[in-house]
Amino acid sequence: xxxxxxxxxxxxxxxxARRSGIHLKVNGKPYLHAGDPQMPLLWWLxxxxxxxxxxxxxxxxxxGACTVxxxxxxxxxxxxxxxxxxxxxxxxIEGLEGPDGTxxxxxxxxxxxxxxxxxxxxxxQLLAAHxxxxxxxxxxxxDIDALANLCRCGSYPRVRRAVLRAAAALRRPxx
Amino acid sequence: xxxxxxxxxxxxxLGAGGALIVGFPARHALAASPPVPLALLGDSWTRLxxxxxxxxxxxxxxxxxxxEIGQGVRTALPRIIADELDADWTRVEVIPLSLGVEDNxxxxxxxxxxxxxxxxxxxxxxxxxxxxxxGATARWLLCEAAAQQWNLPATRLSTSSGRVIAPDxxxxxxxxxxxxxxxxxxxxxxxxxxxxxxxxxxxxPAGDVDARAIVTGRLQYASDxxxxxxxxxxxxRCPYVDGELDHLDDTAARAVAGVEKIVVIPARATLxxxxxxxxxxxxxxxxxxxxxxxxxxxxxxxxxxxxxxxAASTTLLAEQAATLLKGExxxxxxxxxxxxxxxxxxxxxVEANYEVPFVAHAxxxxxxCLARVTADRAHLIVxxxxxxxxLEVVRKxxxxxxxxxxxxxxxIGGGYGRRLDNDYVAEAVLLAQAxxxxxxxxxxxxxxxxxxxxxxxxxxxxxAGVDRKGRITAWxxxxxxxxxxxxxxxxxxxxxxxxxxPDAWPVVSxxxxxxxxxxxxxxxxxxxxxxxxxxxxxxxxxxxLDEIAHASHQDPLKLRLALLAPSRQISTAxxxxxxxxMANVLEAAAHAIDWGQRAPAGHGRGVxxxxxxxxxxxxxxEVSLQGGxxxxxxxxxxxxxxxxxxxxxxxxxxxxxxxDALSTALKLEITVAHGIVQQRNFPxxxxxxxxxxxxxxSVIQMASAASPSGAExxxxxxxxxxxxxxxxxxxxxxxxxxxxxxQLAHLG
Numbered sequence: 001x002x003x004x005x006x007x008x009x010x011x012x013x014x015x016x017a018r019r020s021g022i023h024l025k026v027n028g029k030p031y032l033h034a035g036d037p038q039m040p041l042l043w044w045l046x047x048x049x050x051x052x053x054x055x056x057x058x059x060x061x062x063x064g065a066c067t068v069x070x071x072x073x074x075x076x077x078x079x080x081x082x083x084x085x086x087x088x089x090x091x092x093i094e095g096l097e098g099p100d101g102t103x104x105x106x107x108x109x110x111x112x113x114x115x116x117x118x119x120x121x122x123x124x125q126l127l128a129a130h131x132x133x134x135x136x137x138x139x140x141x142x143d144i145d146a147l148a149n150l151c152r153c154g155s156y157p158r159v160r161r162a163v164l165r166a167a168a169a170l171r172r173p174x175x
Numbered sequence: 176x177x178x179x180x181x182x183x184x185x186x187x188x189l190g191a192g193g194a195l196i197v198g199f200p201a202r203h204a205l206a207a208s209p210p211v212p213l214a215l216l217g218d219s220w221t222r223l224x225x226x227x228x229x230x231x232x233x234x235x236x237x238x239x240x241x242x243e244i245g246q247g248v249r250t251a252l253p254r255i256i257a258d259e260l261d262a263d264w265t266r267v268e269v270i271p272l273s274l275g276v277e278d279n280x281x282x283x284x285x286x287x288x289x290x291x292x293x294x295x296x297x298x299x300x301x302x303x304x305x306x307x308x309x310g311a312t313a314r315w316l317l318c319e320a321a322a323q324q325w326n327l328p329a330t331r332l333s334t335s336s337g338r339v340i341a342p343d344x345x346x347x348x349x350x351x352x353x354x355x356x357x358x359x360x361x362x363x364x365x366x367x368x369x370x371x372x373x374x375x376x377x378x379x380p381a382g383d384v385d386a387r388a389i390v391t392g393r394l395q396y397a398s399d400x401x402x403x404x405x406x407x408x409x410x411x412r413c414p415y416v417d418g419e420l421d422h423l424d425d426t427a428a429r430a431v432a433g434v435e436k437i438v439v440i441p442a443r444a445t446l447x448x449x450x451x452x453x454x455x456x457x458x459x460x461x462x463x464x465x466x467x468x469x470x471x472x473x474x475x476x477x478x479x480x481x482x483x484x485x486a487a488s489t490t491l492l493a494e495q496a497a498t499l500l501k502g503e504x505x506x507x508x509x510x511x512x513x514x515x516x517x518x519x520x521x522x523x524x525v526e527a528n529y530e531v532p533f534v535a536h537a538x539x540x541x542x543x544c545l546a547r548v549t550a551d552r553a554h555l556i557v558x559x560x561x562x563x564x565x566l567e568v569v570r571k572x573x574x575x576x577x578x579x580x581x582x583x584x585x586x587i588g589g590g591y592g593r594r595l596d597n598d599y600v601a602e603a604v605l606l607a608q609a610x611x612x613x614x615x616x617x618x619x620x621x622x623x624x625x626x627x628x629x630x631x632x633x634x635x636x637x638x639a640g641v642d643r644k645g646r647i648t649a650w651x652x653x654x655x656x657x658x659x660x661x662x663x664x665x666x667x668x669x670x671x672x673x674x675x676x677p678d679a680w681p682v683v684s685x686x687x688x689x690x691x692x693x694x695x696x697x698x699x700x701x702x703x704x705x706x707x708x709x710x711x712x713x714x715x716x717x718x719x720l721d722e723i724a725h726a727s728h729q730d731p732l733k734l735r736l737a738l739l740a741p742s743r744q745i746s747t748a749x750x751x752x753x754x755x756x757m758a759n760v761l762e763a764a765a766h767a768i769d770w771g772q773r774a775p776a777g778h779g780r781g782v783x784x785x786x787x788x789x790x791x792x793x794x795x796x797e798v799s800l801q802g803g804x805x806x807x808x809x810x811x812x813x814x815x816x817x818x819x820x821x822x823x824x825x826x827x828x829x830x831x832x833x834x835d836a837l838s839t840a841l842k843l844e845i846t847v848a849h850g851i852v853q854q855r856n857f858p859x860x861x862x863x864x865x866x867x868x869x870x871x872x873s874v875i876q877m878a879s880a881a882s883p884s885g886a887e888x889x890x891x892x893x894x895x896x897x898x899x900x901x902x903x904x905x906x907x908x909x910x911x912x913x914x915x916x917x918q919l920a921h922l923g
Contacts, residue, residue: 036432036466043466047407052399053392055588057539058620062857065539093392107390114382114823117831118245119389120539120588126390145866150857152539152589153245154834156865157872158827 024085026051027095037083042066044082045092053093053123057150064149067124068092074131093123096130106130109166110159117153125149129163139167187316187361188225193354197313198225198238226256226288226309229317233337233350235262238272240288241298242560243385244590245831246887247824248298250384255302255820258376259310259369262349263337269384274562274582284566284577293560293590294703296788296885299820303883307368313356315366320356321347371818371880380823385586397558397585398543398617405547405613406435406461408606409468412626413442413456415481415850417698420456424476428460431474433467436460438609440602450568451663452598452700455626459606465617485850487698489632493530496634496655496695504653504691506668509677512687514638517649521640523727528636529715530912533629533657533845536704537860540588541623544603547613548573553580553604558587560594568597572604591835591888592703596628624860625852628702629845631657632695633674635715640687641727645734650685655693656711659701670694676708678747679716680757680786681738699847705835706787709892714840717783717896718911721903731900732765732782750789750884756815756877757784757791763813763875764795777801778808779905783896789884791815791877794833794897796869800906803920805841810869812890817881825886826874832890833872838863840895841916867916 021034026049033044042059045051045068054077057065061076068077069091096104103111106126116122128147136143144160151159188196228236237256243249253269256262275288290301314334321339322329324347332339338346388394413419419442428434442456458475462468518524545556553573559565562582569580587594603616618626633656640649658670665672671692682688704710724731742755761784765771768780777799784793797809812829819825842861846853854860899910902919910918 036470039466043464043469046399047401047464047466050401051392052395055396055540056398056617057541057588058857060620060856060858063539093390097391103387103390107387110390111382111386114386114827116245116383116386116389117827118243118539118589119383119385119394119586120396122389123392141870142866145864145870148864150539150862150864152537152591152835152862154831154838154868155827156834156868157830157870160865160870 022082022086024087025089027091033082038081040078041068041080041082041085041090042077045077051092051094055120055123057121063121064128065121065124067127067149069127069131072131072134074128093127104130105169106133106162106166109162109169113158113162113165115155115158115162117151117155121149121151122155125151125159129159129166132163133167133170137167137171139163187312187357187359193231193357195229195313195316195353195357196225197227197309197316226306227260227313229313229349229353231350231353233266233348235260235267235337235349236270237262237267238288239269240272240275240291242291242293242558242562242584242587243271244293244560244587244594246293246298246828247383247821248293249586250381251299251820251824252302252306253384254376254381256306256310258374259307260314261334261336261375262310264376264381266337271584271586273584274566276566276577276580278576278578282576284563286563291562291584293587294592294595294887296790296887296889298885299883300789300885308366311366311368312361315362316356316359317349317352319359320352323355324352377820378818378822381821382823395585396540396588397545397556398540398588400545400556400585400615402545402547402613402615405545405615406463406610407465407468408459408461408603408614408616409472409619410440410457410459410602410616410622411472411475411477412622413479414625415479415485416487416700416847416852417483417850418456418479418481418485420458420477421480422478423458425458427474427476428471431462431467431471433463434460434471435462436610438606440605450564450597450601452596452628452702454598454602461606461610461612461614469619481850483698487847487850489533489846490848492632492695492697493634496693497528499655499693499695500634500636500653502693505694506671506692508671508675508692509682509688509690512649514649514651514687514689517687518638518640518651521648522643523641524638525641525719525723525726526638527719527722527911528634529718531633531635531711531714532913533632533699534704534839534843535624535627535629535845535854535860536591536593537624537862538589538591538593541620542599542618544600544616545614546603546607546616548604548607551575551579555581555600555603556583556585557600558585558594559597559600560590560592561597564595565597565600568601569604572601572608591705593627595703620857621855624854624856628700630704630710631659631674631701632697633657633711635712637715637719639719639723641723645727645729645737647681647685647723647738649687650682651689652682652716653691653693655695657695657697657699657701659703661701667694674708674711676712676748679712680752681720683745683747683752684738698850699852705832705891706888709785709787713783713785713892714895714899714913717785717893718899721781721896721900722909730771732761732770735761735782735784747786749786752786757786759877760784760791760793760813760815763877764793764811767811767813767873767875768795768797768809770795774904777905779901779903781897781900781902781904783893783900785892787885787889787892790817790886790889792829792889792893794893796897796901798898798901798905800902800919800922803922805902805916805919807869810872811875812872813875813877814886814889815877815879816886816889817879817883819876820883822876825876828886829874829890830872832888833894834868836891836894837868837898840898840913841867842914844914
């Protein structure tokens, strides 16, 4: 019975071709989407990455529950087909927490103000506020009024306080 | 409601690894004596019905039995237990409990955790009645264990922050005592509860126990759960409020990648009643992921036809109601004294009609249900406010025994009464059976808004007579409405019960009163919507009191306070109404907006109050109108809910209820044309955004030692009339129809 040849390393190594599909980063990690390029980011995040902090509530960009940051800017994940996201970088609510469990200033502020109620819209509220504070470190009441995220439970006053609290914390020199 | 019959028979068990477990007993475990060691049953504490489990390392698990819909019970209920236990709250982990059910001897459900529901503000009163004993029992056992170890009488020991303390200062951690405590027999006598002066957690503010999980995106709502091997289902439902499938071609839908199955849900007539709300006829698309299911649904070629309700239209409804009110009532709800005679003799007669539209619940998390059904088991993950009714739906469809049905109850993205009906549970179970596959049913926003169980439409006609001294001598309240009890196995003569309250304030205190209800027929399904009858009636009654005050040249606050004096207790179906507690919240709210002092030019102030489920609320707003644009300058709510368990939670409830009530009163309405609901998503159903509502609401909480009553939805009923009254004070324009905003826009 012939013996199998001994395992020898190949003389040359050919790398796999880059697989076709949409390459993008989510919360700093590289991903490949090889499915339907029309699939909205929302359903890809939820069904395939199990990143379910991004919520569905209207599907037409009217409520903000699915707000994510794409290259730092707030976007409605329900309106973004995967094909628009090639080589872009998406941050979801799950991406705000540090690897050691440290929280972002907004997350801290949301807990401190107990801006929760049913909680379903809060990840979208928080990411929209995140984007606001990047451009408006001293947000006025009118700036906060302009956050268009819907809340059905009436958490708006506490969200307002949380945004102001986070803004103050982020301005502290030790941060 | 036999869930409470064993509340006095708490159960103690030794858990795996020496944990002390206290809970209501499982029926089978109760039969076994001595208790079966947990290690033999597997370390499944939900099966053992435990509310408290103290592990040797001191970690304390407390079970939360009520579904959390944002009303704060998952925080408040465990704190009621933890306070009696003298637990260290920082080491408490709250565990959401599934529906506690097993089979009794007749294969009927035996509820093992006592009441499990969300709604009506009943959870804290229920917990006050039974859950404090759970904590007190665990604490008693731990003290006994320490007493044995130290050889001291237990009566000389105290407890604090998860430790037992001896008179000489020695301390033992609860964790170190847990396994010894679990082997001590319960006493024959009642274990005393704490004196109120000893409360450490009750009355102190506490943030939501799920806050961290929510702001990190880690908390899983039912809609965030997946079966892994299951299908996602979306349903194309008949758009007619009463209609059926006329034609279906699913060729294109079947061709969509990822679509696995198409299931036709037959017309409601052929299905028979499942639960109380029958299913809309529909075509379900079952697919490997959500996007494929949605694409598949969009690819269905469908034609529907109306049945009886094809011409249904809400524009005709107000006219029909007005005509009805001129005829004979369906039910005479209250006749006291001679109203007609008293009206004739009155110095002032006041008369007005108020119209309240259909509205939707629009929970941010739309209806979802995960269902896995096999021949001998069913497993559901479902956001429901009535888990027991969900269980009945599963039983009816599967024939399974209660003990073979597991219903998980994750945190819920809003309820407001929508999830008291379990129609979506029936859909999911039917689809799981039809596909022989685990199903995740999801409703889109369009499904949710067009197939809700809506708050009823109502046209209120009020008449009152006032004597020369300004006293109300006669009161007539006639209501034509689409009762929410319609088609729910309630006889026609009792349909008024969800619509009008014969013991409502102030009618309960007036010498002559005539309340009557007129049945208005409409094919749209109706359901409970936050403080059901109050929302509609309080808007009419509290607006009308304002009109009476102005017509008889009285101050609206003084008129109300005069009705409430002298202080007395009035018995109602919702507990005793203490008029001094009502007067106190009114005065507190009015004082906070400087009632009686001159308002800035163009500003107007309004007050209103409500008695809901044993609790009291008064709202006071100061508003102005600039170019038809409403501005809130001050917003106050004063509440008395008896003893406050969690002031931070109460503030959230009242603020939230006020916001939602204002949003709904200002902007929201469901209309039907040609038998089809016209609102499909938030652009047509525009829940108010931040800039349209008060930036802050000051919530005044009255100190009280009375037993806690409900706070859920308490902030809703009096907000809309206080707003309408403030608008009148600002501009002299009386708002009698909701929604309000577009009427204000015409004012310019």
